[in-house]
Ligand code: ADP
Ligand code: MG
């Protein structure tokens with residue numbers, strides 16, 4: 001049997017189901033599933049994602065040939081179910097052609113509605129519905145969408161306007177109307193003629209009248225849209241592989257634009273911003289498709305409660321609200337009840353918050369889409385915990401529902417409560433995506449990087465603005481509701497957003513924003529509160545958020561399942577404290593070089609470097625000893641009861657000497673030597689490739705007195721604390737080991753020094769002695785190195801650098817291009833390269849444990865806080881990961897998820 005490329009659904013039957021997302025895309029799989037559970041969905045069919053790949057390989061003609069028999073049968077099936085005929089003049093079947101990838105990519109690809117219309121069919125529809133306005137409104141929409149998407153008339157640059165929009169504006173202007181719904185039948189006919197004329201002038205061809213020609217054109221355009229730049233960018237941002245492809249859904253149209261008993265809208269089973277269990281959404285009467293999110297008309301709330309809340313925020317009087325913007329609950333109470341039943345059913349079925357699209361055609365409700373709704377980090381946490389409390393999901397499922405990196409949003413600042421009281425509220429919009437943001441305003445998305453912290457201010461945003469929205473700290477729009485493009489995208493990104501602030505007058509040309517007579521120029525500071533919708537003048541101070549409640553419960557739950565512990569990378573007692581509050585159990589990497597820079601210390605450090613004899617160096621090091629000891633005491637105390645891994649001096653010495661003439665002169669004066677002596681020393685320290693140069697344990701092996709001093713400082717600090725009753729647990733780590741001997745010589749010095757200090761103080765403590773594994777040779781000979789080491793810590797920054805042969809500091813010139821071209825999937829300095837670097841990590845761990853079964857193993861590179869890398873560390877069998885303080889909660893969750901997935 002040949003391969004099945006088309007899956008039909010309709011009237012309570014479906015060939016597909018929810019778990020076939022890979023093949024049918026998210027939208028198609030759920031359309032099938034909804035049919036199976038008795039939700040009213042217009043009939044249709046899905047062309048699989050595999051065909052998209054075939055299309056890219058074989059080209060259009062071959063794919064049409066392959067699809068034809070199945071598509072013709074599927075269309076027949078819709079005809080039977082709807083009692084219409086595709087391509088007929090009197091009783092035509094109209095369809096939508098919709099894209100739908102495996103992972104939802106809202107608004108990223110193109111949809112065409114009302115396909116099947118032409119000059120004859122429009123009359124048939126008018127006669128059949130008895131509604132000429134509706135027929136021509138559908139037709140003008142179709143010609144525009146088909147022209148933009150299939151005939152390629154949508155402009156690519158931001159300066160150009162859509163040719164159809166331009167005609168629309170002109171017609172509205174001459175007719176003196178503002179809303180689409182105010183146009184007459186004659187106006188709509190006029191529009192269609194002008195649209196078709198524009199098609200002819202721009203493409204040199206007549207608008208296609210044959211329904212089949214329209215259909216094939218639209219299907220191929222959807223496949224093409226997988227490769228459009230905004231879809232490509234969205235995939236990059238969300239780590240969606242290019243090779244997945246999109247499915248195409250063809251579905252009988254239902255019409256929300258058939259008059260006052262028709263409507264269209266979107267709804268969420270819970271609040272996507274806060275996670276509260278509040279059904280909500282927006283709708284418009286006599287509207288179609290994207291009207292609700294397009295921002296051309298003000299959408300109305302679905303629930304009365306939501307409507308009242310909206311009116312209050314917008315300062316709309318109750319009289320005006322009830323007459324002009326009533327809720328669906330008020331205008332169509334029966335249908336509202338039906339929608340509530342469906343909404344409950346869908347959430348109970350999918351056991352997660354649903355984001356739905358619906359259309360009401362002459363009093364009948366249809367559901368056009370459902371998916372697990374995008375949400376903020378806060379909503380993600382609350383919804384998972386609520387569903388757990390409602391016993392709808394179990395603990396493991398609750399953990400797996402969370403996206404670790406999204407916890408980050410909860411750790412970000414909110415406005416300082418004192419500063420905010422003094423701040424001046426300029427305007428109020430809708431609280432589209434929570435959090436606080438302050439920044440300098442820009443008016444174009446591609447200029448978002450003009451300032452270090454920018455706010456993107458737009459009349460409304462569109463998918464083209466995605467990249468800039470990602471760069472900006474916050475987004476402010478003048479138009480659009482809670483489900484506008486800006487709002488939905490911002491929530492997905494976890495970015496603060498205020499939408500629909502009607503008081504804003506934006507002049508793109510002059511690059512100004514006017515609010516009640518006050519003019520703000522590009523670069524002026526504003527602040528946004530995405531949780532209340534308030535817009536403030538100037539820069540308002542922010543502060544750390546509160547981390548109790550559900551956030552704490554999530555981390556407790558993570559603790560219950562996790563196998564690895566999470567440590568932090570911290571060089572100061574303050575960072576150690578922050579990380580401890582986030583649940584870090586120890587320090588995986590405490591760098592000591594930062595301790596040499598402040599005040600008097602750098603002087604002693606330079607004196608040490610300039611000294612030409614061992615004696616001279618020892619004298620200078622003796623001055624550094626008390627500083628180091630004091631620093632270690634602070635850090636060990638902050639982490640009392642947990643291990644603290646201290647790395648001995650790592651960077652090359654040239655980082656500590658002055659390179660500018662003026663500072664060299666100052667140093668010469670201080671040291672009482674000539675500037676030539678300084679210069680000569682600085683020159684002698686210069687290296688061509690310092691990353692591979694005189695650093696790490698190479699320093700300790702050439703100047704053993706440095707290792708000696710640092711070991712002494714660590715052990716003395718621990719003993720001093722012990723005397724005070726503090727449980728200090730030092731772990732001394734030698735950096736950049738490549739050979740056993742290299743490590744052994746350092747280990748000998750450290751052990752001897754420790755014994756000396758124990759004898760002096762007449763007391764002992766336990767300490768561990770280990771090394772970083774960050775040179776490929778160390779991983780390859782890990783079995784040998786483990787004979788001398790108590791622990792390994794994979795320094796995956798250097799290990800990545802040396803395995804790839806990429807200098808981390810110079811990689812910026814080519815890495816972005818490599819990622820763009822698909823040579824690399826990710827930046828290997830952010831996401832651990834499991835295929836290559838990962839092999840060394842795995843081998844190093846296994847070899848190390850082959851000679852020392854109880855060898856403690858961890859990771860301390862940037863990757864220790866990146867979820868996919870944390871999962872990898874779990875599979876390799878590490879004891880811990882270590883990451884920067886603010887990533888500790890993310891790593892804890894990722895570690896728990898890895899454990900849960902592992903034994904499922
Ligand atoms: P997106 O993936 O961008 O959301 P969709 O394919 O869901 O695109 O469709 C865009 C809009 O058109 C949505 O509002 C959807 O509800 C509407 N729509 C799609 N198909 C139909 C249909 N058969 N009848 C009525 N409206 C439809
Ligand atoms: Mg949709």
Ligand code: MG
Nearest residue numbers: 735774795798
């Ligand atoms: Mg290193």
